[in-house]
Amino acid sequence: MMNPDIFLGFTKIGENKKSEMIRKKFRRSPINLDNKSRVLEFLDRFDYILSDCDGVLWLNNQAVPGVPSVMNKLRAMGKKIIFATNNSTKTREEFEQKLTKLGYKCHIDELFPTSFSTAVYLNSIGFHKKVYAVGCSGIRDELHKFGIECSGVGFESTPTDWTPGMADVELDPDVGAVVVGFDNQISFPKLVKACSYVNRPNNLFIASNADESYPSPRNKPEILVPGPGAYVAAIQAVTGKEPIPLGKPFKYFFDIICMEHPDIDPKRAIMIGDRLTTDMVFGRNNGIKTLFVQSGIGTFNDMANFINSTNPDDHLCVPDYYLNSLDDLNKYL
Ligand SMILES: [Mg+2]
Incomplete structure (x- = not known):
């Protein structure tokens, strides 16, 4: 597995000054949640956990190993959970059934698939x-x-x-x-x-x-x-x-979540996702910190490329925290 830390100070030979200035201006160094004190500090910062589903909680029809246990422990600690997915193939009720079958505790009003956000949007405009x-x-x-x-x-x-x-x-x-x-x-x-x-x-x-x-x-x-x-x-x-x-990374999707959960404070929420170009950008667009896991589509190599990019827009894809899989939190909870 590639360690993204090795990329943080990386500069290409012969690169021009402008590129380096852009990188310095926008560069953020995500925190690896690889020890107990970092994890405890992380957990203290958040009341609401917004989690993507595909690639974070499950892969096709199988739970990502160890992740139901992590999510249920976080819930038992009093964290509020929102399932925020761009998946529109099922209704809220069908996603509730799937999560329950895979071992995740959940309630229907925590589920935000884009099938739902689309219906809410069309209804809202009459x-x-x-x-x-x-x-x-x-x-x-x-x-x-x-x-x-x-x-x-x-x-x-x-x-x-x-x-x-x-x-x-x-x-x-x-x-x-x-x-x-x-x-x-x-x-x-x-x-x-x-x-x-x-x-x-x-x-x-x-x-x-x-x-x-x-x-x-x-x-x-x-x-x-x-x-x-x-x-x-x-x-x-x-x-x-x-x-x-009407899905991530756009703001309207968060507005729909806030309609049902008006007590969400973006500063006290974390967005967890496996897709840097949607999940991380969604967090940035809404003032929410982000945690990237590479149990789905994105990799640490992709993250390193965004960290070192000379395109300012790419830096929206850089998370605040990262982990291999949410399962890695099990040992600290
Ligand atoms: Mg995903």
């Missing part, structure tokens, strides 16, 4: 038309709770003789928004519909999740798995329209 989803049932079912109709979930095959000029899909005149999340049944007809709906004047284009990629299947690093950010980028490229982002 949206009264239909939604077309490039996504899974979680988006559809959360929208239904607010009385918003949603189509598009499920597989739609491409006729084998289709050329671009034959992509004659049926469009619904009442669709007023396209919502994009992870969709494991994405297809060409679905993209044609999504682009056509987004292209209509005044229609909304919502990215409930714009993560670029997902972790490779175990032991197969050669496989690169595209995330919903790939579909968002495709629709953006075709229509020229900008999406409304």
